[in-house]
Amino acid sequence: MASFDHEMLCPCKSNKAYKACCQPLHDGHLLAHSAEQLMCSRYSAFVLKNTTYLIATLHPDKREVDDETVLKQTMAQTQWLGLKIIAHTPTGKVASVEFSAFFQGKSEIEQLHEKSHFINENDHWFYVDGEILPTIKLSRNDLCFCGSGKKVKKCHIS
Ligand SMILES: [Zn+2]
Ligand SMILES: [Zn+2]
Incomplete structure (x- = not known):
């Protein structure tokens, strides 16, 4: 796992501190209460290179022996x-x-636009699979995806 200042903003761009957002889920102190929350916590686990959490929240039927290797390569x-x-x-x-x-x-x-499918079993949300969709067009006046609070055109895409 990458080193990370726990007072810093959560990588999922919620604008909350990591410790008040995805950390309790990553540490196993809290269960995701919705598929959306699980999705966000899986995204921040990707950013923080937390393969353990990503495999734990992948539906057991979908796990492969080389998951960890593939995840590490992607990361x-x-x-x-x-x-x-x-x-x-x-x-x-x-x-x-x-x-x-x-x-x-x-x-x-670049952009990964995906519709992910989740299932809840015994109060645990799991990621099942996803469909890759065509990339979305960003309006240059939208707030930037990076969470800077600036418009896209003044931030990541000029
Ligand atoms: Zn978060
Ligand atoms: Zn930006």
Whole structure:
């Protein structure tokens, strides 16, 4: 796990301190109360290179023996910049969350736009799988995905 100042803002861009946001979930002190919260905590686990949490919150049927290796490779190659939750569709014990996660590509900023599927079993939310969707167009006047509070055009995309 990467070293991280716990007073700093949570990587999930909630604008809360890490210790008041995703840390209790990462440490196992709290369970995610919604698929959206699990989604955010999995994103911040990616940023913090917490493979243990990512595997623990992946549905047991979906786990593969090489999960940890694959995750570590992805983490080493990806510099995440921010997260935008687009839609959250809870339907009881199954839910979906649509999001775009932004990362630094070779020359420009790239985006993972995904609709993720979650299931709740015995009060635990698990990530099941996701559909990759076409990238969304950002309005240059939107607030930037990185959480700076500035407009996109004045921040990450000029
Ligand atoms: Zn968080
Ligand atoms: Zn930005």
